[in-house]
Amino acid sequence: xxxxxxxxxxxxxxxxxRAYDNPWIGVTExxxxxxxxxxxxxxxCHMKSFAVGIVPVDAEGCTWLVGQHRFPRDYYSWELxxxxxxxxxxxxxxxxxxLREETGIVANGWHEFLQLDVSNAVTDEIGFGFLAWDLTxxxxxxxxxxxxxxxxxxxxxxxxxALSADIRDAFSQVMLLKxxxxxxxxxxxxxVAEALxxxxxxxxxS
Numbered sequence: 001x002x003x004x005x006x007x008x009x010x011x012x013x014x015x016x017x018r019a020y021d022n023p024w025i026g027v028t029e030x031x032x033x034x035x036x037x038x039x040x041x042x043x044x045c046h047m048k049s050f051a052v053g054i055v056p057v058d059a060e061g062c063t064w065l066v067g068q069h070r071f072p073r074d075y076y077s078w079e080l081x082x083x084x085x086x087x088x089x090x091x092x093x094x095x096x097x098x099l100r101e102e103t104g105i106v107a108n109g110w111h112e113f114l115q116l117d118v119s120n121a122v123t124d125e126i127g128f129g130f131l132a133w134d135l136t137x138x139x140x141x142x143x144x145x146x147x148x149x150x151x152x153x154x155x156x157x158x159x160x161x162a163l164s165a166d167i168r169d170a171f172s173q174v175m176l177l178k179x180x181x182x183x184x185x186x187x188x189x190x191x192v193a194e195a196l197x198x199x200x201x202x203x204x205x206s
Contacts, residue, residue: 010035011042024048024084044124049084051118051127052095053171055179056081056105058135061195063158064103065167067149078151078161079169080176091128099132103150104140107132111189114178118171129175133191155179155196 006013012033020027026046034040056064063080070077081102085094092110099105114129142148155176161167162176182188183198193199 014039019043043122045122047123047125049086050091050094051082051125051171052085052091052098053080053082053114053127053129053175054095054099054132055129055175056099056103056107056132056135057155057192057195058133058152059195061155061197062152063155064105065151065153065158065161065172066102067151068147075168077169078167078172080158080172082169082171085128092130095128095130095132100138101141101143102148104138105132106136106138108134108136109189109191111192113182114175116171116174127171129171129178131179131189131192133189133195 013030014033015031017029018026019029025048028044028046030042030044032040032042065078066081067076067078069075081099083094083098083102085091085098092112095110096107099107109132111131112128113131114127116127116129118125118127140148140150158167159176159180162173167173167176179188179192179196183193183196186193186199188196188198
């Protein structure tokens with residue numbers, strides 16, 4: 001291994017170059033030696049923000065989905081409220097902003113219940129998932145390039161949409177399924193557990 005080479009686990013990085021850059025993403029190409037000693041090329045997409053997602057829950061056990069067209073795969077998608085978070089501020093601040101912008105909701109109760117790597121073979125993006133409750137409803141404030149359709153549905157219906165792939169967004173699927181698992185284990189914040197009909201929760205929110 002040359003003196004300037006970098007080790008990343010069993011990989012050796014011989015040379016790196018920025019192949020593409022815009023305000024939202026950058027792509028770095030690495031000339032590498034793979035774990036089996038073969039030369040190769042590894043491209044990594046760097047996200048300039050992290051992802052935040054929210055499961056808002058009202059006293060009747062309903063949550064909110066947001067409908068919008070997704071450009072990369074050209075289809076209409078139903079998702080939980082989600083968006084990008086500035087890496088210089090706490091994720092919960094970005095989650096509060098996204099929930100207000102996409103649904104008009106302001107929540108008094110918050111609890112981070114999920115962190116995930118969105119697609120760790122090709123990108124360094126991290127996602128943070130939050131529960132929100134004690135909701136005050138208002139008017140959405142979408143960005144100028146967004147056409148959003150907020151929709152209030154029973155949580156059980158949203159969970160069924162995730163199980164049937166009517167919700168295809170991976171972040172939304174993971175959040176809905178994890179809420180269900182935590183509910184069955186008695187590990188949700190008490191107001192959320194009670195609203196969704198699970199056993200009383202044991203986690204205190206912020």
